Amino acid sequence: MVRNIALITGVTGQDGSYLADLLLSKGYEVHGVVRRSSSFNTRRLEHLYHDRHAGGRPLTLHYGDVADGNCLARIIREVRPTEIYNLAAQSHVRVSFDQPTYTADVTALGTLRLLEALRDVQDACGDTIRFYQASSSEMYGKVVEIPQKETTPFHPRSPYGVAKTYAHWITVNYRESYGLHASCGILFNHESPRRGETFVTRKITRAATRIKLGLQDTLFLGNIDAKRDWGFAGDYVEAMWLMLQQEEPDDYVVSTDETHTVREFCEKTFAQVGLDCDDFIKIDPRYFRPAEVDLLLGDSTKARTKLGWKPRVSFNQLVEMMVESDLVLAEQEKLLRGEGHAMVLVND
Numbered sequence: 001m002v003r004n005i006a007l008i009t010g011v012t013g014q015d016g017s018y019l020a021d022l023l024l025s026k027g028y029e030v031h032g033v034v035r036r037s038s039s040f041n042t043r044r045l046e047h048l049y050h051d052r053h054a055g056g057r058p059l060t061l062h063y064g065d066v067a068d069g070n071c072l073a074r075i076i077r078e079v080r081p082t083e084i085y086n087l088a089a090q091s092h093v094r095v096s097f098d099q100p101t102y103t104a105d106v107t108a109l110g111t112l113r114l115l116e117a118l119r120d121v122q123d124a125c126g127d128t129i130r131f132y133q134a135s136s137s138e139m140y141g142k143v144v145e146i147p148q149k150e151t152t153p154f155h156p157r158s159p160y161g162v163a164k165t166y167a168h169w170i171t172v173n174y175r176e177s178y179g180l181h182a183s184c185g186i187l188f189n190h191e192s193p194r195r196g197e198t199f200v201t202r203k204i205t206r207a208a209t210r211i212k213l214g215l216q217d218t219l220f221l222g223n224i225d226a227k228r229d230w231g232f233a234g235d236y237v238e239a240m241w242l243m244l245q246q247e248e249p250d251d252y253v254v255s256t257d258e259t260h261t262v263r264e265f266c267e268k269t270f271a272q273v274g275l276d277c278d279d280f281i282k283i284d285p286r287y288f289r290p291a292e293v294d295l296l297l298g299d300s301t302k303a304r305t306k307l308g309w310k311p312r313v314s315f316n317q318l319v320e321m322m323v324e325s326d327l328v329l330a331e332q333e334k335l336l337r338g339e340g341h342a343m344v345l346v347n348d
């Protein structure tokens with residue numbers, strides 16, 4: 001019988017939760033690494049917990065951290081996965097300028113620790129474990145080519161981008177040195193209703209819906225001229241899985257091949273709730289970065305041809321989906337406020 005056992009680091013994040021949904025729907029036994037936290041950090045997995053009680057397949061969580069190589073080896077030995085998806089990272093670009101050393105330790109060295117643990121267990125147990133590395137379009141940084149494809153040279157512009165570039169190359173190096181089935185997905189920005197609230201798209205959809213319901217009056221932003229190739233996270237996790245189903249490991253760009261400014265994202269979002277964004281946006285220098293990535297635009301021809309992958313959700317549909325979901329949250333918040341409960345305001 002074929003064993004399909006997946007281990008996901010970063011399972012509590014946006015992509016980890018969508019990937020867990022996908023793999024469970026495909027009949028995988030799914031395990032996730034979760035960091036100990038003083039408050040619950042499994043909010044994005046709650047629906048799976050409820051599914052489990054309704055007879056769905058189980059998701060097993062293991063306490064661990066990519067800063068701790070010993071625990072990674074122990075988890076891999078216990079789980080004996082057939083596929084590992086390394087999604088764990090300090091993933092916020094702006095924060096990486098404030099915490100460069102920590103970002104390097106988790107995002108860059110964390111990948112090396114995981115690869116070393118995989119290699120040790122693979123050698124000791126004779127298993128073959130396929131490996132996915134979450135590489136990023138942020139590695140292209142100050143782009144030397146438009147659009148960006150697998151062969152475009154990297155010029156990272158942030159400590160996060162530099163850390164991801166290390167993680168990318170160490171994965172390629174381990175593939176070439178030790179024959180690992182290790183693939184890197186160079187994913188362009190992808191968003192969803194589960195996106196962290198401090199990334200720009202979610203910050204905008206949260207703000208517009210809260211403004212609409214009278215819960216907030218201003219949206220403070222940084223560089224609204226930046227251009228990004230934004231897709232839907234649910235589509236992108238499918239590409240991750242497809243990479244590990246290939247006979248040969250390889251690296252792939254995953255993108256929509258369309259680019260939009262942050263301003264356009266604001267205009268569409270506010271228009272959807274019947275407002276004009278110019279009435280509410282204030283530019284705050286706090287949100288500018290010491291070095292910016294001005295333009296990202298992918299060329300995903302290779303993923304489309306070799307993996308048979310393509311994005312299903314358009315830019316407009318993505319905005320609509322996020323606004324609809326945040327409207328519900330804003331309505332709940334308003335209701336709670338009416339009942340005298342305090343809520344945490346998110347505007348970072």
Ligand code: NAP
Pocket residue numbers: 009010011012013014015016033034035037041064065066067086087088089090091092106134135136137186187188189190191196
């Ligand atoms: P995310 O929502 O920020 O999730 C990051 C995950 O990593 C969370 O589960 C987080 O745990 C976990 N994590 C952080 N530090 C860790 C540590 N020391 N040990 C173990 N786990 C740790 O990010 P995402 O948007 O899902 O992205 C997933 C991956 O793809 C990341 O590596 C990101 O850099 C990369 N990526 C993302 C995009 C994008 O546009 N979303 C594009 C390209 C690449 P907590 O929940 O406890 O914080």
Ligand code: GDD
Pocket residue numbers: 091092093094135136137138187188189190198199200201203220221222223224226227228262287288289292293296348
């Ligand atoms: N977060 C944020 N907050 N960004 C802002 C703001 C603001 O108030 N105002 C303008 N921006 C601009 C940023 O300067 C950047 O140019 C753009 O909006 C997108 O910012 P983020 O949503 O934070 O994403 P990112 O592109 O820096 O990084 C994301 O995408 C990468 C892939 O290219 C993250 O998900 C990374 O983890 C990922 O690797």
